Amino acid sequence: MNHDPYSWGRPSDSMYGEYNREIANAPTSMEQHTSSSNFNEHTTRPIVTGTSVVAIKYKTGVVIAADNLASYGSLLRFQGVERLHKVGKTTVVGISGDISDMQYLVKVLDQLSMDNNYDNDEYSDNVDELQPSYIFEYLSNLMYHRRSKMNPLWNALVVSGVDSKTGEPFLQYVNLLGVKYASPSIATGFGAHLAVPLLRRLADSEEQAAELTLEEAKKGIRDSMRVLFYRDTRSSKNYSLAIIDKDAGITYDNNVDVEDMSWKFAKDIKGYGTQKV
Amino acid sequence: MMTGQHGSQPIQHQFNPYSDNGGTLLGIAGEDFAILASDTRQSVDYSINTRLSHKIKAISPSLTAEFKAQNPKMIGTKNSILFGTNGFSADGDALTRQFEENWKWYVHDQNKSAMSMQSAARNVQHLLYGKRFFPYYVHTIICGLDEEGKGCLYSFDPVGSYEREQCRVGGAGASLIMPFLDNQVNFKNQYIPGTNSTERRKVDYLSLDECLKLVKDAFTSVTERHITVGDGLEIFIIDKNGVRCEYHDLKKD
Amino acid sequence: MTSVGTGYDLSNSVFSPDGRNFQVEYASKAVENGSTTVGLKCKDGVVFGVEKIITNKLLVPGKNRKIQTIERHIGCCYSGLIPDGKHLVNRGREEAINFKNTYGKPISVSAMSERLSQYVQAYTLYNSVRPFGISTIFGGVLKNENGGNDKPELFMLDPNGSCWGYKGIATGKGRQTAKAELEKLITSEIYDLSAFTARQAVQEVARILYLAHEDNKDKDFELELSWCSLSETDGLHKFVPKDIYEEAIEHAKIEVGLADSDDSDEDEDMEPEAEE
Numbered sequence: 114m115n116h117d118p119y120s121w122g123r124p125s126d127s128m129y130g131e132y133n134r135e136i137a138n139a140p141t142s143m144e145q146h147t148s149s150s151n152f153n154e155h156t157t158r159p160i161v162t163g164t165s166v167v168a169i170k171y172k173t174g175v176v177i178a179a180d181n182l183a184s185y186g187s188l189l190r191f192q193g194v195e196r197l198h199k200v201g202k203t204t205v206v207g208i209s210g211d212i213s214d215m216q217y218l219v220k221v222l223d224q225l226s227m228d229n230n231y232d233n234d235e236y237s238d239n240v241d242e243l244q245p246s247y248i249f250e251y252l253s254n255l256m257y258h259r260r261s262k263m264n265p266l267w268n269a270l271v272v273s274g275v276d277s278k279t280g281e282p283f284l285q286y287v288n289l290l291g292v293k294y295a296s297p298s299i300a301t302g303f304g305a306h307l308a309v310p311l312l313r314r315l316a317d318s319e320e321q322a323a324e325l326t327l328e329e330a331k332k333g334i335r336d337s338m339r340v341l342f343y344r345d346t347r348s349s350k351n352y353s354l355a356i357i358d359k360d361a362g363i364t365y366d367n368n369v370d371v372e373d374m375s376w377k378f379a380k381d382i383k384g385y386g387t388q389k390v
Numbered sequence: 391m392m393t394g395q396h397g398s399q400p401i402q403h404q405f406n407p408y409s410d411n412g413g414t415l416l417g418i419a420g421e422d423f424a425i426l427a428s429d430t431r432q433s434v435d436y437s438i439n440t441r442l443s444h445k446i447k448a449i450s451p452s453l454t455a456e457f458k459a460q461n462p463k464m465i466g467t468k469n470s471i472l473f474g475t476n477g478f479s480a481d482g483d484a485l486t487r488q489f490e491e492n493w494k495w496y497v498h499d500q501n502k503s504a505m506s507m508q509s510a511a512r513n514v515q516h517l518l519y520g521k522r523f524f525p526y527y528v529h530t531i532i533c534g535l536d537e538e539g540k541g542c543l544y545s546f547d548p549v550g551s552y553e554r555e556q557c558r559v560g561g562a563g564a565s566l567i568m569p570f571l572d573n574q575v576n577f578k579n580q581y582i583p584g585t586n587s588t589e590r591r592k593v594d595y596l597s598l599d600e601c602l603k604l605v606k607d608a609f610t611s612v613t614e615r616h617i618t619v620g621d622g623l624e625i626f627i628i629d630k631n632g633v634r635c636e637y638h639d640l641k642k643d
Numbered sequence: 644m645t646s647v648g649t650g651y652d653l654s655n656s657v658f659s660p661d662g663r664n665f666q667v668e669y670a671s672k673a674v675e676n677g678s679t680t681v682g683l684k685c686k687d688g689v690v691f692g693v694e695k696i697i698t699n700k701l702l703v704p705g706k707n708r709k710i711q712t713i714e715r716h717i718g719c720c721y722s723g724l725i726p727d728g729k730h731l732v733n734r735g736r737e738e739a740i741n742f743k744n745t746y747g748k749p750i751s752v753s754a755m756s757e758r759l760s761q762y763v764q765a766y767t768l769y770n771s772v773r774p775f776g777i778s779t780i781f782g783g784v785l786k787n788e789n790g791g792n793d794k795p796e797l798f799m800l801d802p803n804g805s806c807w808g809y810k811g812i813a814t815g816k817g818r819q820t821a822k823a824e825l826e827k828l829i830t831s832e833i834y835d836l837s838a839f840t841a842r843q844a845v846q847e848v849a850r851i852l853y854l855a856h857e858d859n860k861d862k863d864f865e866l867e868l869s870w871c872s873l874s875e876t877d878g879l880h881k882f883v884p885k886d887i888y889e890e891a892i893e894h895a896k897i898e899v900g901l902a903d904s905d906d907s908d909e910d911e912d913m914e915p916e917a918e919e
Contacts, residue, residue: 157405224740231712231736257480260407261524286439290409291480294432296440305437317441317642 155264159211161185163196164347165304166207166271167337169312170282170297170322171330174358175273177205178334180342181367182349183212189349197353199363201226201243203274205355206252209301210268210289218252218266225251245274245283249293257291265289269301273357280359282322297322300337303345308337327356335372342371408478408527409434412618414563415445415476416605417531418575419541419556421595423629424533426472426543427605428561429613429640430622432479441621441642446474447486448626448633449493451503457632466633469504471534472626476561477548478527485526488517507534511544511552518550525549529560534628541628563612563619570611574604598627606638613640654770666774667767670723670802673776677722678709679817679855682780683825684797684810685844686836688872689782690883691720692848694817694856697863710869710882714739716783716791717752718871718880722815723777723802731779734762748790752783756798756806764804774802778814783871786878793873810836817855824851841872845883849891853899866892 161183168177183191196215198206200222208215229243249272259265269288276283286301287293297319298312315333316322334354341348353367412433417426432443450466457467473489475482492513496505505513510532518526525548536542545558557575559567572578580591596604605625613620620643625636651657652665659665679694693709710720711728713735721728738758742750750758759779766774779800785791799814800806810829813821828834828847845868856864868888871880883891895901 155405220744227715227740230715232708257484260405260480263405263407265405265407290407290478291484292409292411292434292439292478293480293483294440294443296442309437319442 159267161212165302167300167304167308171325176330177273178354180349180352184347204245207271214266253287275359411479414561416559419543424541426533427625464632475528481526482528507542515550567608656770667803670774674723674778677815679815680722681813690844690870693867695865719781721777721779752796760806821855849895853895
């Protein structure tokens with residue numbers, strides 16, 4: 114027997130041939146991660162996803178909606194997933210795209226509002242509430258930073274709210290590339306194609322949005338959610354709707370259903386489904 | 391890794407960190423003024439993200455109450471720098487922000503009230519070339535007045551190569567407008583009538599009104615022919631009085 | 644002091660022959676002269692009160708808050724070296740974040756007490772550090788829906804790292820009077836933990852602080868009151884609203900015989916909201 118500890122537990126060379134020391138020198142998973150010859154393990158596609166978020170400004174606030182479905186490819190994986198998140202007192206962030214990245218963002222946002230609140234309630238020295246613009250600035254920096262590390266958060270975010278000091282409605286968008294913009298109406302994903310034309314009919318400019326009533330805005334969002342349910346296979350009937358108003362604050366309903374649908378046209382469509390021609 | 395074997399390389403889906411957000415950026419330097427203009431549409435693929443985005447920022451020393459009272463419409467002093475980017479908007483915004491920060495630190499560190507155009511241009515080169523192997527995907531144009539008070543324009547490619555010019559167009563409409571500007575600003579292919587195309591028309595500065603007319607014509611034309619250009623036109627003008635900004639509607643189709 | 648000059652009082656990591664750690668005992672001295680601080684449990688929450696001696700007329704009334712929030716549902720006040728307290732609160736916040744990241748729900752007050760006392764205790768072990776010069780009173784109530792049990796908890800943590808749960812507790816200069824009053828209260832029939840409300844507790848805390856101040860009458864002071872209650876603040880730690888605050892102060896003044904009619908005892912009523 115070879116008494117060198119290095120040889121313990123190794124098959125004898127005479128029996129099995131020389132031991133392949135390359136096995137012992139194989140990189141660990143940590144080394145693999147840092148070595149450039151191996152492919153990186155960053156996100157290259159979303160897995161469980163949420164579809165469109167739609168939002169529009171009106172006279173004294175913003176209406177925003179997103180359905181409650183999380184899809185796994187074409188599988189309707191989770192129903193009852195909340196994609197509108199309240200941050201601080203006057204902001205709602207709507208998130209589409211990867212759900213696990215969304216959950217990370219929610220954690221980050223919760224921490225953000227707590228950091229802001231520690232010594233900052235209505236009685237304390239430096240009252241400076243979190244404004245929608247602060248939250249957007251934070252998120253857009255985070256999104257651009259992550260894309261620049263080639264490790265994006267695979268989401269499109271809509272930050273909506275009112276500035277609690279000026280009462281000004283706020284609506285801005287940022288996505289996984291860090292591309293950001295403001296507009297009187299915003300929709301992500303399929304909504305950008307199907308909902309935005311409907312919403313721009315109501316308000317194509319800030320001036321028009323400043324004339325829009327809450328009821329008109331709500332109807333626009335409801336119509337958008339209906340059209341999206343008709344045409345987006347990854348959407349669900351059940352959705353959440355939030356209204357952020359400078360006077361009424363946040364009104365929030367997480368159990369709205371698409372209504373007034375008409376599927377009459379379907380009976381005339383032949384060649385698909387189970388019916389006999 | 392294994393070499394040469396067919397199919398041994400895994401197929402990699404790579405994240406693409408860039409997008410093209412369209413739009414056009416145009417600058418002209420006159421004798422004692424400079425203008426920088428861009429459309430306000432931001433788009434991606436065939437979608438219009440917004441009809442009102444801002445691709446140009448006037449970076450100015452802070453305005454005194456006296457200045458504001460005398461020039462209520464001015465948004466910057468004559469020492470301002472008009473900073474415009476076009477291309478991938480996220481990089482454009484980041485570059486603008488970086489430059490603005492450098493500008494502020496320069497002013498504090500050197501105890502100056504502003505940065506000269508020459509220094510600004512070199513600084514922008516450093517910012518761009520610093521990301522040579524992961525570039526800012528933007529065409530950058532900066533405008534201002536040089537140390538003699540003359541209109542001044544520098545244009546940059548995405549990795550920082552730069553040049554002082556009389557005029558430049560960047561972005562989606564560049565190939566449509568640039569030849570027009572060559573002809574109208576630098577009088578390229580213009581000859582004195584009756585000389586049988588032997589004597590070139592001598593270059594001369596255009597007036598501000600002539601320049602503004604060129605800019606508006608250029609943008610209305612390119613709006614007709616390019617899908618990512620339109621919605622609105624922002625024109626920043628800098629001269630010895632300061633910076634002002636004009637807005638004009640463009641077609642929204 | 645028996646310890647002075649023996650050499651055993653210079654370092655943390657050294658016991659004296661009779662088994663004492665003098666540095667830690669000196670830290671307690673810092674607490675004994677600190678401002679009086681009271682914590683009291685009620686039916687569905689806890690109430691905190693701090694006496695703030697006005698050390699300088701130039702300080703802005705109602706500002707310079709002493710009571711702090713560790714987590715949304717945990718309040719904290721301390722007497723002794725104030726910056727030590729601020730540091731400990733920061734540590735508490737980090738622990739709260741760490742707990743939430745690991746377990747996905749807010750930290751309970753008792754778990755917080757374990758973590759904070761371990762941290763403070765570590766500062767009694769090494770000669771390179773000095774113990775915390777504070778006694779810390781903290782507590783709150785974690786709602787059922789957030790993974791808690793709807794039961795209020797209240798602790799006091801001393802410089803040596805020991806931490807005990809209390810129904811009511813006081814520390815700082817006026818602790819003797821305050822503790823005596825708390826004992827009286829808790830053994831009386833008013834104090835029935837199934838019925839004693841947060842508003843009642845606010846009044847008692849204010850009264851006790853006014854009484855405890857009697858020995859220190861020559862100095863002006865300000866009161867700071869906060870609470871954390873299921874019925875009043877939805878389980879969040881907040882400062883007591885203006886109306887309830889003023890009512891409690893009025894009540895306290897009458898109880899200790901400082902009612903407004905006798906104005907010989909001038910400006911006892913420095914309110915937080917008084918203008919600067």
